Amino acid sequence: MIDIRIQSNEFDFSQEVKNFQNNKIDGAVVCFLGSVRDLEPKETLEKLEIEYYPKMAKKVLKETAKKAFKKWSLSQCLIIHRFGELEVNEPIVLVITQTKHRKDAFKANEYIIDFLKINAPFWKKEHSPKGAKWVKQNRRDLEINF
Amino acid sequence: MIDIRIQSNEFDFSQEVKNFQNNKIDGAVVCFLGSVRDLEPKETLEKLEIEYYPKMAKKVLKETAKKAFKKWSLSQCLIIHRFGELEVNEPIVLVITQTKHRKDAFKANEYIIDFLKINAPFWKKEHSPKGAKWVKQNRRDLEINF
Amino acid sequence: MKIIYFAKIRELIGKSEEEISFPNSVKTIEDLIVFLKNHNKIYHNVFENYDFLIACDEELVDMNYEINKTKEIAIFPPVTGG
């Protein structure tokens, strides 16, 4: 079971976990939740704007999930990614992976988030009292070997 | 913030996630949930019995969390481990780690679960129609380098 | 050929999409970029000074990619989702 959602409205992590668990299949579940960080220490984030390329974003997330699904024998996989205007602490991305053995759930989950960080067409723009600026890609993300 | 709980009563993963999120601190949260697996394909698990050494279990979990907390600059860490009699699909163990950067949350979480698998004094006994038997330690768990 | 832009590249170019006709000699992404750079100063500035990625029909491609069967080309900065 693969579930991919790209949405502007906020999602409820705990509710997603609950829904996910209703299909009890395997023993190990790993979740990753990424939320909007403030611009510490000197600035304040007014909002985070996320632009995306709809057709391609959906395709990349789906293909990434499928690859992970096959490689680590996942029983379930959920990816949710937000777009639009977000505030500090709002959830941006959720990845849940379920497998028989925990190592696979960890590996699959990290693979998905690492891969989408450098391949899924989403762009973040930070708005603060000083103005707006596009977030730069994290160099460390590019150094990951898949 | 470190929160360690060893309890016989069931916990609600989604509720724990919700509580955890109420202290919003850093952007990356990783959760691991381990649940009772059935004895597939030939047997049926009637119940899983978990015995533990209370004083030492608490100590090991606390020290493991503290080590991870320091090493990966965690902002929050929760470990819950059950004991007593559990049924198929019930949650056994929950580890939640929160950090600024996702790689640290993944590493800390996996470290905690790997370490407790071979150091925390809990023992599982599987009861099935064929009788009861103590679970053997997984060799793969012993091959992990910390 | 339909070209679409996103994020900072979209802002720099000043539009989110356009139809561009180019000569048959433009066969690869590299040819296209050279063509656009010679087209006007805005493109020249963007493709000379900013990092960008190219997707042809929703698939990331490199500069040697041949575009003869491509329907939609997307040009955008390195992604920052997740």
Next chain:
Amino acid sequence: MKIIYFAKIRELIGKSEEEISFPNSVKTIEDLIVFLKNHNKIYHNVFENYDFLIACDEELVDMNYEINKTKEIAIFPPVTGG
């Protein structure tokens, strides 16, 4: 000296804890295991044929560990929690 047992080891020994007095010559965990093995057949069987771990005052120790300051020794099978 208080010795406590858990899980399969507890079942094999037939009790969850006991007080055992041993001579001054028993200085390390290894000495203790040898002493217990000579004590009776049950201990001999357990420590000869089963994997076990030792914790002194809630800390895992190896066979060379000196037990002169230990208050509680726990003997149990490899752990299987998580």
